[in-house]
Amino acid sequence: MFSKLVNPKSIAVIGASHNPAKIGYVVLKNLVSHNFKGDVYPVNPKGGEILGYRVYKNVEDLPEVDLAVITLPAELTLKVFEDTAKKAKFIIPIAGGFGETGKKGKEMEKYILEKAREHNARIVGPNTVGIYIPSTGVNTALVVPERSRFPGDGDIAFITQSGALGLLTMDSVSLYNVGFSAFINLGNRVDVNENELLEYFGKDEKSKVIIMYIESFKDGKEFMKIASQVTRKKPVVVLKAGRTSRGGKAASLHTGALGGNDAVADGAFKQVGVIRAYDEVELVDYARALAYGKPIMGDRIAVVTSAGGVGVVTTDYIESKEHGIGMKMASLDEKTKRKIKDEVVPFASVENPIDMTAQASDDDYDGVLEALQSDPNVDAILVYALFQTPLISEKLVDIITKWHRKGSKPLIVGSIGSNFTMKMAAKFEENKVPVYMSIERAVKAIKVLRIRGKYIERWENE
Amino acid sequence: MxxxxxxxxxxxxxxxxxxxxxxxxxxxxxxxxxxxxxxxxxxxxxxxxxxxxxxxxxxxxxxxxxxxxxxxxxxxxxxxxxxxxMVNGNVETIIGVIKDPTFGHAIMFGLGGIYTEVYRDVTFRVIPINRRDAEDMIQDIRGKKILEGYRGKKVNREAIISLLTSISKLVVENPDIEGIDLNPVLLTEDKAIVLDAKIIKS
Missing domain, CATH: 3.30.1490.20 (ATP-grasp fold, A domain)
Structure with missing residues (x-):
């Protein structure tokens, strides 16, 4: 349905510009620098050449294209729109100044939608930063490359109603190399909506998890129908912002007053297996846990650390219902304890949290993680990779990665520190190991994998 | 009505x-x-x-x-x-229905009286709900201990579940309903009894 949008063979940039300060230049430049392999057709009445591409003087002269990006202001977008719809299967009008500005803008949206329908074209937007597909190099975003980074290829499909929040989120997680399979900004959503995209990425092999930033659902019932199918196959995380207004006849009822916030959305998500995030950090943190990690099928967590205090705070976060996730610290099996004490780290505390102290080495971690694999009382492991002590090296990343991949227990990594730790976190990320740079974030990742596990239990019992 | x-x-x-x-x-x-x-x-x-x-x-x-x-x-x-x-019971609860502009009819369950008024300890699901959704709703309540026989005040969980699914069915079959307030719903050792009911149709 959307394969020509995310993997187009040809892209027209209508409003392409020679001026590096113009969107029409930045979009073209981003296509070049992300190695887009297909054909590129800039359009500008002045003609000539931009960034090595021959410039078409008008839209009528273009061959048929899979995707057209219109980088012109709203009024001019309207003028070229019908001609563009005749040539392109998908159209991304970047400009603002449409429905978000009022009645006249709404009329303009009605016009472009009519023209698109007439010529069998689909619209993403308007008022959008468009799309970014790392694997195909399609990038219509208009951020200045010198001051922000685009993430590389990965497992996360990102559907967002806000372009700016989406780009900022991707820029910030680029710091430790989180990858995305697709980024699509719905903008004013006159045509292509989140439900169609959710269904599409639900079937897309490349996308292991789908994350969404939504302010208002196009069609809540339809969302529930599609989400309930998609979540059986892969996790869906939604950051739902904004409250729905309510009124009408039922406002006088008690229930009407109590439903005033987004309590209904919350219930709907639980019914269809959607996981909820409350800010942009949680959104990507949860996505990584769900894309790389295994669902957790019980409440008992083993914690491995070389810093005692980290273990104590983690214990509080795991067990507390008020400031934590209300799960349990595992009571380790006697066999596990003996193995750890006798064979691995005689100096360590073998009660959970397992504190190996600052004397811990890479190999000690290896031994403890191995011992925990066969413990029947452990449902998941939270292991802290703390690189500040002398016997710990970069090798620890490989050891933990090994147990993440071949171990039977779901595993989450916490790593606390500055530049060096950040470098190690990027390595974990490249290995697709879920790593978190604070205790709270690591524990919340545990919670999310447990929620996913509970959904799976529920479906198995149905 | x-x-x-x-x-x-x-x-x-x-x-x-x-x-x-x-x-x-x-x-x-x-x-x-x-x-x-x-x-x-x-x-x-x-x-x-x-x-x-x-x-x-x-x-x-x-x-x-x-x-x-x-x-x-x-x-x-x-x-x-x-x-x-007049009926005596152990616990007061509230059940309601609203028509949400995004998701349509939704059913609410919560503990009655002060728990609703002050703590807003209620939970919603979109109609229709199945038995499992009703069970989840009871689990969602922060004060769920009160529904587990706190201080010897026994209540019948099954009666709550069956009441919730019945209301869901009622709304599905009467889609012109705009809102429902069942407040209070009294829980006894074996039953859930609706003491006051308001149903608003469009």
């Missing part, structure tokens, strides 16, 4: 309500066959908060008291009066 009509509709879906009788005149009361003590309520689809306006009288123990209650309420509001048997 007045309270009596709302309760008739609920009864059709197997929902338990107190035995009741509508008196249009004082003489009607002679034909009333209910077990004392009773409660008398103004019967009107215009008045939503009956007790706030003095439209509810409790602990009626004899026919004479019932006749007095009729005169008081009928005299004040010029409406028929609903008499119902």
């Amino acid at each position: 007045n309270e009596y009509e709302a309760k008739l509709m609920l009864k059709k879906y197997g929902v338990k309500v107190p035995n009741g009788y509508v008196a249009k005149t004082k003489d009607d009361l002679k034909n009333m066959n209910l077990k004392y003590p009773l409660v008398a309520k103004v019967l009107s689809d215009k008045i939503l908060h009956k007790s706030d306006v003095g439209g509810v009288l409790l602990h009626i123990k004899t026919l004479e008291e019932a006749q007095e209650a009729f005169e008081k309420i009928n005299g004040k509001f010029s409406t028929p009066v609903l008499f119902e048997e």
